[in-house]
Amino acid sequence: MSSSECSRSMASATTPIAWGVLLFLYLPIAALVWMSFNAGPSALVWQGWGVHGYVDAVRDETLMRAAVTSLTLAFVSMLASTAIALAAAVTGWTFAPRKRSVLAVWISLPLVIPEIVLAIGTLLLVAMLSIEPGFTVVAFAHIVFCLPFAYLPISARLERIDRSLLDAAADLSATPWAVLRQITLPLALPGILAGAMLAFVASMNDYVTSYFLAGAGFTTLPMYIFSALKLGITPKINAVSTAIVGVSALQLAGVWLARADKNFKTT
Numbered sequence: 001m002s003s004s005e006c007s008r009s010m011a012s013a014t015t016p017i018a019w020g021v022l023l024f025l026y027l028p029i030a031a032l033v034w035m036s037f038n039a040g041p042s043a044l045v046w047q048g049w050g051v052h053g054y055v056d057a058v059r060d061e062t063l064m065r066a067a068v069t070s071l072t073l074a075f076v077s078m079l080a081s082t083a084i085a086l087a088a089a090v091t092g093w094t095f096a097p098r099k100r101s102v103l104a105v106w107i108s109l110p111l112v113i114p115e116i117v118l119a120i121g122t123l124l125l126v127a128m129l130s131i132e133p134g135f136t137v138v139a140f141a142h143i144v145f146c147l148p149f150a151y152l153p154i155s156a157r158l159e160r161i162d163r164s165l166l167d168a169a170a171d172l173s174a175t176p177w178a179v180l181r182q183i184t185l186p187l188a189l190p191g192i193l194a195g196a197m198l199a200f201v202a203s204m205n206d207y208v209t210s211y212f213l214a215g216a217g218f219t220t221l222p223m224y225i226f227s228a229l230k231l232g233i234t235p236k237i238n239a240v241s242t243a244i245v246g247v248s249a250l251q252l253a254g255v256w257l258a259r260a261d262k263n264f265k266t267t
Helices: 003-035 052-059 061-093 097-107 115-128 135-159 163-171 176-204 208-213 221-229 235-266
Strands: none
Touching (some): 003 235, 052 235, 061 097, 061 135, 061 176, 061 221, 208 221
């Protein structure tokens, strides 16, 4: 059997498994989106088309405040963690491979440490420093655990840059800042956008850290959803969840379009 025939045989055997896994992952999301347009009061029994779930969500002032808080927190965390990750990735890019690996492991620690441990540790720290819990404390904790999400795509993108381009720019008397601004950052832009998107989504969807570090009157969208679930699943909750999925999908589409445009310009 030739290699091509072997590849086709393997593909025919694994295709049903791949489709089964995709259906298992995405059918619940599709059902959630579908039931968000349910005309009835139940989120589980279909009673026709309607948008009252979205109307109820918009009219809920507490929910809107929680959504604004989550969006603000996510933007702050995204900007700060992406800036720190970019600086760390560019600095680590100049290191020897072993030192670069140590830096990557150190930055990636929040991915392997349970989030509840990070939240409790941060809570103990702010208690020792007599800092009141609230937006600033939650933002600090979000930046910490969003940092590896931003760092890994940026670092991976930098590894694909041809270093001879930097040497050529230096031979042409370009300053380090000019090399960074005109060569490194444009070539690393897809990784920067991907890292920023992942950081935004990680912050937007966080519940554990926000719950432990939130002060009085501080409520994020995930905290609101978890509290509302105690009263039962309603079309309003499905509508809010659908909106979150839509924001994430728009971000993914934006990054994909930016990468496609970048690849088009470089060809």
